[in-house]
Amino acid sequence: MTAIADLRETLTTVLGPAGVISDPVELRTYECDGLAGYRVVPSLVLLPTTTAEVAAVVRACHRAKVPFVARGAGTGLSGGALPVAEGVVISLQRMRALVEVDPANHRAVVQPGVTNLAISRAVASHDLYYAPDPSSQQVCTIGGNVAENSGGAHCLKYGFTTNHVLALETVLPDGSVVWLGGPSPEVAGPDLRGLMVGSEGTLGIVTGVVVRLLRKPEAVHTLLADFPSIEQAGNTVTDIIGAGIVPAAMEIMDQLAIEASEAAVGAGYTLETPAALVIELDGPADECGELFEAVQELCHRNGTTKIRVAADDAERARIWTGRKAAFAAVGRISPQYFVQDGVVPRTRLAEALGTIAAMGAEAGLRVANVFHAGDGNLHPLVLYDDARGEHERAEKLSKAIAELCVDLGGSLSGEHGIGTDKACSMPVMFGEDDLATMDRVRRAFDPDGLCNPGKVLPTPRLCGEKPGPYRPHPLEADGVIERL
Amino acid sequence: MSSSVSDRTSTGELPTVRPTDLAQARDAMRDAARAGHRVLVRGAGTAQSWGAPVEPVDVVVDTTGLDRLVAYNPADMTVAVGAGMTMADLQDRLKGQRVALDAARIPAGATVGGLLATGDGGPLRASYGTLRDLVIGITVVLADGTVARSGGHVIKNVAGYDLTKLFAGSLGSFGLVAEVVLRVHPRPEASRTLAVPCPVTAAVPVAGVVLSSPLEPVAVDWHDGRLLVRFEGTAAGAATRAEKARELLGRGEVLGGDSEEAAWSGLAALVRGEEGRTVLRAGTRPDQLAEFAELLGSLADRHGVTAALTAGVGVGVSTVALAGGTPAGHGAVLAAWRARVLAAGGSVTVHRAAEGVLESAPAWGPAPATAPLLRAIKQQLDADHRLAPGRFAPWF
Numbered sequence: 001m002t003a004i005a006d007l008r009e010t011l012t013t014v015l016g017p018a019g020v021i022s023d024p025v026e027l028r029t030y031e032c033d034g035l036a037g038y039r040v041v042p043s044l045v046l047l048p049t050t051t052a053e054v055a056a057v058v059r060a061c062h063r064a065k066v067p068f069v070a071r072g073a074g075t076g077l078s079g080g081a082l083p084v085a086e087g088v089v090i091s092l093q094r095m096r097a098l099v100e101v102d103p104a105n106h107r108a109v110v111q112p113g114v115t116n117l118a119i120s121r122a123v124a125s126h127d128l129y130y131a132p133d134p135s136s137q138q139v140c141t142i143g144g145n146v147a148e149n150s151g152g153a154h155c156l157k158y159g160f161t162t163n164h165v166l167a168l169e170t171v172l173p174d175g176s177v178v179w180l181g182g183p184s185p186e187v188a189g190p191d192l193r194g195l196m197v198g199s200e201g202t203l204g205i206v207t208g209v210v211v212r213l214l215r216k217p218e219a220v221h222t223l224l225a226d227f228p229s230i231e232q233a234g235n236t237v238t239d240i241i242g243a244g245i246v247p248a249a250m251e252i253m254d255q256l257a258i259e260a261s262e263a264a265v266g267a268g269y270t271l272e273t274p275a276a277l278v279i280e281l282d283g284p285a286d287e288c289g290e291l292f293e294a295v296q297e298l299c300h301r302n303g304t305t306k307i308r309v310a311a312d313d314a315e316r317a318r319i320w321t322g323r324k325a326a327f328a329a330v331g332r333i334s335p336q337y338f339v340q341d342g343v344v345p346r347t348r349l350a351e352a353l354g355t356i357a358a359m360g361a362e363a364g365l366r367v368a369n370v371f372h373a374g375d376g377n378l379h380p381l382v383l384y385d386d387a388r389g390e391h392e393r394a395e396k397l398s399k400a401i402a403e404l405c406v407d408l409g410g411s412l413s414g415e416h417g418i419g420t421d422k423a424c425s426m427p428v429m430f431g432e433d434d435l436a437t438m439d440r441v442r443r444a445f446d447p448d449g450l451c452n453p454g455k456v457l458p459t460p461r462l463c464g465e466k467p468g469p470y471r472p473h474p475l476e477a478d479g480v481i482e483r484l
Numbered sequence: 485m486s487s488s489v490s491d492r493t494s495t496g497e498l499p500t501v502r503p504t505d506l507a508q509a510r511d512a513m514r515d516a517a518r519a520g521h522r523v524l525v526r527g528a529g530t531a532q533s534w535g536a537p538v539e540p541v542d543v544v545v546d547t548t549g550l551d552r553l554v555a556y557n558p559a560d561m562t563v564a565v566g567a568g569m570t571m572a573d574l575q576d577r578l579k580g581q582r583v584a585l586d587a588a589r590i591p592a593g594a595t596v597g598g599l600l601a602t603g604d605g606g607p608l609r610a611s612y613g614t615l616r617d618l619v620i621g622i623t624v625v626l627a628d629g630t631v632a633r634s635g636g637h638v639i640k641n642v643a644g645y646d647l648t649k650l651f652a653g654s655l656g657s658f659g660l661v662a663e664v665v666l667r668v669h670p671r672p673e674a675s676r677t678l679a680v681p682c683p684v685t686a687a688v689p690v691a692g693v694v695l696s697s698p699l700e701p702v703a704v705d706w707h708d709g710r711l712l713v714r715f716e717g718t719a720a721g722a723a724t725r726a727e728k729a730r731e732l733l734g735r736g737e738v739l740g741g742d743s744e745e746a747a748w749s750g751l752a753a754l755v756r757g758e759e760g761r762t763v764l765r766a767g768t769r770p771d772q773l774a775e776f777a778e779l780l781g782s783l784a785d786r787h788g789v790t791a792a793l794t795a796g797v798g799v800g801v802s803t804v805a806l807a808g809g810t811p812a813g814h815g816a817v818l819a820a821w822r823a824r825v826l827a828a829g830g831s832v833t834v835h836r837a838a839e840g841v842l843e844s845a846p847a848w849g850p851a852p853a854t855a856p857l858l859r860a861i862k863q864q865l866d867a868d869h870r871l872a873p874g875r876f877a878p879w880f
Binding site: 103104105106126127148149151155156159160162163172176178179180182183184185186187188189190191192193194195197198199215216217218238241242244245246283284285286287290291343344345346347372375376377409410411412413414415416417418422426429430431433434435436437438440441442443444445447456457 | 557558559560561562580581603605609613614616617624626630631632633634636637638639640641642643644645646647648649650651652653654657658669670671673692695696697698699700717718720721724725765766767768769770771772798799800801828829830831832833848849852853854856857858860861863864865876879
C-alpha cells in the first residue's frame with residue numbers, strides 16, 4: 001500500500017468519509033489558489049473540523065513523511081496554497097466558528113476559516129471592528145490573513161495582521177499543538193506569534209486566532225479626488241504626510257483601472273481622469289473634520305479637478321466598491337491579467353510608475369495601476385491575452401516589475417506573499433546568508449520539510465538553484481574572501 | 485578596553501569589544517566563534533537584569549558604538565539606525581515625528597537594539613504596540629558571524645520571515661541586533677491626561693467607560709491610586725477629548741504640562757525599579773487586573789513585603805515592584821503570584837530581582853509548551869549556546 005493510500009485509510013477513520021476527498025475530479029477543485037497559472041492536483045484533500053483533527057492529520061503526514069499544504073478560501077494571489085503532487089491539502093474551510101466574542105477585552109477568538117469581514121460583522125453591535133481589511137475581505141479567511149500578514153487599504157494608519165493578533169493556536173509540523181502569544185501583547189520570551197504571522201503556512205497550521213478589536217471611530221470622512229496626473233495625486237499624498245496627517249487610507253487608481261472598475265460596478269468615478277485619489281480620515285469628530293478640511297485644501301493646491309466628498313455611508317461604500325472591485329473588474333477589459341504586489345518607498349512612487357509604464361510599452365502590454373499610495377504598495381495589473389500568445393511576455397513583465405520595486409529600495413510583496421510565484425525572485429531582495437538564516441529558522445520548526453514545501457524560499461525544484469543552507473565557499477573558509 | 489558586565493553576571497572585569505560598524509560587529513562575533521568564546525551582547529545595560537542571570541562569559545560585545553543614523557526619510561515615515569543609538573538620541577533627531585514608544589528605560593539611556601531585544605514597551609503600547617510593532621527591518625549578526633537581514637525599508641512588506649519578531653524578547657540569546665529600520669509617526673501637537681482617583685479594583689470598569697467611547701485615548705494606565713487616561717492630537721482636540729472623558733466619568737482632573745509629565749514619569753520610575761527591589765512584568769487578560777492585584781496585595785501582606793503595581797488597563801500588562809521584607813519573601817510572592825497568572829494563561833517576566841531572591845524562586849517559571857521549539861531555534865542560530873548563556877535557563 002502506498003503512503004497516500006495508507007493515509008487515506010487512516011484519516012477516513014479520523015475524519016469520516018465526508019472529511020476525505022480522493023476522487024480525481026473533486027481533487028481538481030483544489031489544484032490552484034487565486035494564482036491560477038500554477039496548478040498541481042494533490043493526492044488527497046482533508047477537511048478537518050477541529051484542532052484535534054488537524055493535529056491528527058498532521059501527525060499522520062509526519063509519520064508517513066507526506067507533505068501537507070494548508071488552505072483557507074484559496075484567494076491568495078501568490079500560489080501560497082499550491083498543492084504538492086504527492087501530498088495532501090488540509091482545507092480549513094469547515095473550521096468557521098466564532099468561538100468567543102469578548103467585547104469587554106476588545107478581542108475575539110475565531111477559527112481559521114472565518115472570513116475577515118465576518119469578524120467585524122459579528123462585533124459591530126458592540127461598536128467594535130477588526131482593522132486589517134484586505135480587498136478580498138468578504139471571502140478571504142482569517143487563517144489566510146495570518147499566513148500572509150495581510151494588510152489592506154487601512155493598514156497605513158492601523159497596521160497589519162501582525163499588529164492585531166494576540167495569540168495563535170498552532171499545529172506544528174510534527175503534529176503537536178501549542179499556543180503562540182497569550183492573553184495580552186506581553187509574553188515572556190521571543191515572539192513566536194509574530195514569527196508565525198506572515199510565514200505563509202510553512203511553519204505550522206494555525207487553528208485558532210485571538211484577534212484584537214478596535215473601537216469604531218466616531219467620524220469617518222471619505223473623498224474621491226480627480227487629478228490631471230498620477231504625479232499630482234502622489235504629490236498630494238506627500239503633502240498630507242508632510243503635514244503630519246495620517247489618513248486611514250489613501251488609494252490611487254489610474255485611468256485604465258478606473259475604466260475597468262466603472263465597467264464592472266459603476267461607482268461613479270470620472271472615466272476620463274488620468275488619476276483618482278481616495279482619501280479616508282477617521283477619528284474623533286472635531287479633529288477629523290478639521291484635518292479633512294486641510295486635506296481638501298492640499299488636494300486643491302495640487303490641482304485637483306474635482307472632489308467628491310461622500311455625503312453618507314452609502315456613498316462612502318460606493319466609492320470603496322469602485323476601489324475594491326478594481327482587480328476583479330480588470331477581467332472586463334482583458335481576458336487575463338497578473339496582479340503584482342511590489343512595494344516602493346513612497347517617495348519613489350512617481351519614478352516606479354514611470355518605469356513601469358515604459359516597461360509595459362516596451363513589452364507591448366497594458367498595465368493598469370491601483371495602489372495603496374500611503375505606503376507605496378503597488379498593484380500593477382499586467383493585462384494580456386493568452387490567445388494571442390502573450391502569457392509568457394506578461395509573466396516576464398510582472399516579475400520584472402516586482403524586481404524593479406526591490407531595486408528602488410522596496411519589497412517583492414506588500415500583502416500577497418511570496419508563495420510559489422516569487423520564491424525565485426527572493427535572491428534579488430535577500431542575500432544568500434539572509435535566506436540561509438530564514439531556512440535555519442524554518443528547519444527548527446520543520447526539520448523534515450513537509451509543511452508547505454517549495455514556498456517562500458527558493459528551492460532547486462522551482463529555480464534550479466543549489467539547495468541547502470549556507471555553506472562557506474572554500475576561499476571564504478580559508479580567509480581569502482569574506483562576505484557581509 | 486574592558487568593563488564589568490553586571491553584578492548578576494560577573495563580578496570581574498571582562499574583555500569588551502565595542503564595534504563601530506557592521507563589519508566590526510561581524511568580526512567580533514566571528515572571532516568569538518573561532519575562539520569558542522561565550523558572549524554577552526550589551527547595549528546601554530539598562531536591562532541586564534532581565535530574565536535569569538547570565539552565566540560567566542568570555543567577552544562582552546558592547547553595541548553602543550553602533551550609533552549611526554543610517555537613513556532618515558521623513559516623507560516615507562521611516563528611519564534606519566545603528567542598534568546602539570539611544571532611543572532618546574533618536575527621538576531628538578526626528579523632525580516633527582517620533583518613534584511611538586515610551587518605555588520607562590528610555591530616559592536611562594536604553595538603546596534601540598536593546599529595546600527590541602527586550603520587547604519592551606510603555607503606556608503607548610495600547611495604541612502603537614511595542615518596538616516589535618514599529619520595527620520594519622533588522623540586520624543581525626548570528627553567533628557564527630553570519631550577517632542576516634530581514635524586512636526592509638518600507639512599512640508594508642511581507643517578503644520572507646519576519647525575523648524581527650523572533651529577536652523581540654530574545655534577550656540577546658539569538659544574535660546581535662546591529663541595525664534597525666523603524667517606522668515613525670507624526671509627533672502629536674499636544675497631549676492631555678485625565679487623572680481619575682480610583683482603586684485598582686475599579687480600574688477596569690472605569691477605564692471601560694472611556695475605552696468603549698469614541699474618545700480614542702492613546703494610553704490608559706492605573707498608577708498610584710489614579711487611572712491616567714492620555715489623549716493626543718491637535719491642541720484643541722486633546723483638551724476637548726480629555727474634558728469629554730471627565731464629563732463622561734463625572735470626575736477627575738485634566739492634567740497638562742508639568743503635572744501631566746510628573747504623573748507619567750512617576751509611573752515610569754516604578755517600572756524602572758531600583759536597587760533592592762524586585763520588579764516583575766505580567767501579561768494577563770485585561771479584565772483580570774482586579775483579581776491579580778488583590779492576590780498580589782494579600783501575598784505581599786502574608787510575606788511582609790510591600791507591593792506596588794502599575795497596569796496598562798486596556799492591554800493587560802502589569803508591572804509590580806516588590807520592596808522591603810526579605811529575599812525569601814520576594815521569592816515567595818513571585819512564585820505564588822506567577823503560578824496563578826500562568827494558570828490563567830498569562831506570563832510573568834522578572835525584570836529585576838533583589839539580591840538573593842532568585843535563590844528561592846527561579847527567574848523563569850515552568851517551561852512553556854513552546855520550549856522544544858525555542859530550543860530548536862536556539863540550536864539553529866547558536867548551536868554551541870555561546871550567546872547570553874543561561875539567560876533563559878532552564879527553558880533553553
